Amino acid sequence: MFDFSQLRCFVAVAEELHFGRAAARLNMTQPPLSRQIQVLERILDVQLLERTSRSVRLTAAGRSFLPEAQRILRLAETATHLTRQVAAGRAGVLKLGFTAASAYDFLPRLVTALRQRLPEVTLALREMVSKDQLEELLAGRIDAALVRPPVTHPDLTAVRALAEPLVVALPAGHPLAVRDALAPGEIGGEPLVAYAPNEARYFHDLILGLLTEAGIQPRIVQQLTQIHAILALVRAAVGIALVPAAAESLHVEGVVFRPLALPAPRPVELVLAWRRDGDDPLIARLVAILSALSPA
Numbered sequence: 001m002f003d004f005s006q007l008r009c010f011v012a013v014a015e016e017l018h019f020g021r022a023a024a025r026l027n028m029t030q031p032p033l034s035r036q037i038q039v040l041e042r043i044l045d046v047q048l049l050e051r052t053s054r055s056v057r058l059t060a061a062g063r064s065f066l067p068e069a070q071r072i073l074r075l076a077e078t079a080t081h082l083t084r085q086v087a088a089g090r091a092g093v094l095k096l097g098f099t100a101a102s103a104y105d106f107l108p109r110l111v112t113a114l115r116q117r118l119p120e121v122t123l124a125l126r127e128m129v130s131k132d133q134l135e136e137l138l139a140g141r142i143d144a145a146l147v148r149p150p151v152t153h154p155d156l157t158a159v160r161a162l163a164e165p166l167v168v169a170l171p172a173g174h175p176l177a178v179r180d181a182l183a184p185g186e187i188g189g190e191p192l193v194a195y196a197p198n199e200a201r202y203f204h205d206l207i208l209g210l211l212t213e214a215g216i217q218p219r220i221v222q223q224l225t226q227i228h229a230i231l232a233l234v235r236a237a238v239g240i241a242l243v244p245a246a247a248e249s250l251h252v253e254g255v256v257f258r259p260l261a262l263p264a265p266r267p268v269e270l271v272l273a274w275r276r277d278g279d280d281p282l283i284a285r286l287v288a289i290l291s292a293l294s295p296a
Contacts, residue, residue, distance in 0.1 A: 001043070002039075002040050002043045002044070004072075004073065004076060005036060006036050006037075006039060006040040006043075007040070007069045007072060007073055008026065008073065009022070009026065009033050009036040009037055009040070010036075010037055010040055010048060010062075010065075010066075010069055011066065011069050011070055011073060012025050012026050012033075013033070013037060013049065013056060014048075014049070014058055014062060014066045014069075017055070017056045017057065017058075018056060019033060019034065019051075019056060037049060044061075044065070046059075046061040046065075047059050047061065047062075048061055048062035048065060049062055092121060092122070092280070092282055093121070093122045093123075093124055094114075094121055094122070094123055094124065094143055094144070094282050094286065095124045095126065095141070095142040095143045095144075096123060096124070096125055096126070096142065096143065096144050096145070096146070096286075097125075097126045097127075097128050097132075097133035097136060097137070097142045097144070097145040097146065097147070098125060098126070098127055098128075098133075098145075098146040099127070099128070099129065099130060099133075099146060099147065099148065099270070100127055100226055100227070100228075101227050101244060101246065101247070102146050102162070102246075102270055103127065104227075104246040104247060104249050104250060105246040105249045106146075106161070106162050106246065106270060107125075107146065109293060110146075110161075110289070110290065110293060111123065111125075113289050113292070113293050114286070114289060117285075117289055118282075118285060118289075121282065126142060129199065129200075129225075130145075130147035130148045130202065133145035133146075133147050133273075134147060134151070134153065134156070134273065137156065137273060137274065137275060138153065138155060138156070138275070140275075143274065143278070143280060143282065143283065144272055144273065144274045144283060144286060145272070145273045145274070146161060146270055146271075146272055147270070147271060147273055148202035148203075148269065148270065148271070149202070149269050149271050151271060151273045154276075155275060155276055155277070156273050156274065156275060156276065157273070157274060157275075157276050158271040158272060158273040158274075159271060159272055159287060159290070159291075160269060160270075160271050160272075160294070161270045161271055161272045161290055161294055162268075162269065162270040162294055163267035163268070163269050163270075164244050164245045164246055164267060164268050165244075165245050165259065165260065165265070165267060165268070166206075166207070166210075166242050166243065166244060166245070166260045166262075166266065166267075166268060167242070167243060167244070167245050167247070167248065167257045167258060167259055167260055168182050168187060168240060168241075168242060168257065168258045168259075168260050169230070169231055169234045169240060169241045169242070169243050169247065169255050169256075169257055170234065170240045170255070170256055170257075170258065171234060171235065171236075171237040171240075171254060171255065171256075172254045172255065172256050173237075174237075174240070174256075176190075176240075176258070177256045177258070179258060180258070180259075181258055181259040181260070181261045182258050182259070182260060182261065183260075183261045183262075184210065184211060184214035184216055184260070184262070185214060185215075185216065187240060188211070188214070188216035188217075188218070189219065190219070190239065190240045191219050191220075191221040191238065191239035191240070192218045192219055192220050192221065192239050192240060192241065192242075193220075193221060193222045193223075193224065193230050193233045193234055193238055193239040193240070193241040194207065194208075194218065194220045194222070194223050194224075194241070195207065195223060195224065195225070195230070196223045196224060196225050197223070199225040200224075200225045200226075203268075204223075206266065206268065207242045209266075210262065210266050221238060221239045222238060222239065227243050227244070227247050227250075228250060228252075230243065231243070231247065231250065231252045231255050232252070234252075234255050235252055235253070235254040235255050242260065243257075244268040245257075245268075272286070272287065272290055
């Protein structure tokens with residue numbers, strides 16, 4: 001079987017139609033160049049070039065072989081480039097899971113940064129709740145996951161991706177909507193559209209925990225999973241809700257948002273998780289981009 005050096009020699013001569021120019025192009029002398037062509041012809045058992053003292057021209061077989069030889073060399077160069085890029089974490093496919101709420105603001109910023117800094121990386125995005133993401137991560141079906149904490153499995157590691165405040169969502173005509181900020185005690189008697197304890201456990205525990213610490217027994221009227229559905233009920237004046245600040249970017253008509261004044265910060269957190277035994281250099285690149293995007 002022929003090798004790449006023989007192909008390069010043949011392509012150079014075929015494109016230049018001159019052994020001297022081809023040899024100079026390949027930074028070699030003419031005798032070894034001629035030998036490489038002869039070896040290639042013996043391997044193929046055909047004559048590729050007609051040589052005279054004054055000219056070089058391709059035979060019919062040479063004209064047929066040239067585009068294939070060029071294609072093989074291009075494929076080899078592409079494979080070499082891609083392999084080096086993947087090894088450096090600058091190319092490849094990154095399968096990233098994310099929660100629905102992270103798509104309101106954080107995910108678009110992260111995707112933009114990834115596309116700007118790693119243009120050769122293909123992103124495969126999958127929306128899932130945190131529990132399903134962690135299962136997919138452990139099974140190797142995704143490479144990284146944007147999930148709600150905690151991440152406690154010993155085979156996974158995680159870094160904080162985002163910390164944002166909770167805000168109070170109220171119907172536009174609600175009496176409390178005129179306030180600049182609201183303390184937990186001021187919303188304690190209001191009907192609350194809350195999060196489902198199983199499907200949205202992180203938000204459920206976070207909000208009930210801070211209300212309990214404030215000595216408030218919440219008056220829960222509905223429990224839902226997705227923030228946009230919760231805001232739809234707030235708009236319908238079913239109750240108020242506590243949501244992450246990114247929910248404001250949804251611009252739901254008839255809903256206003258006011259800061260929640262807490263004695264100590266209780267941010268809504270999002271973390272990036274991946275497998276400890278993972279060897280994909282893309283993960284290190286992703287973590288670096290994440291750190292630049294969310295230095296806190």
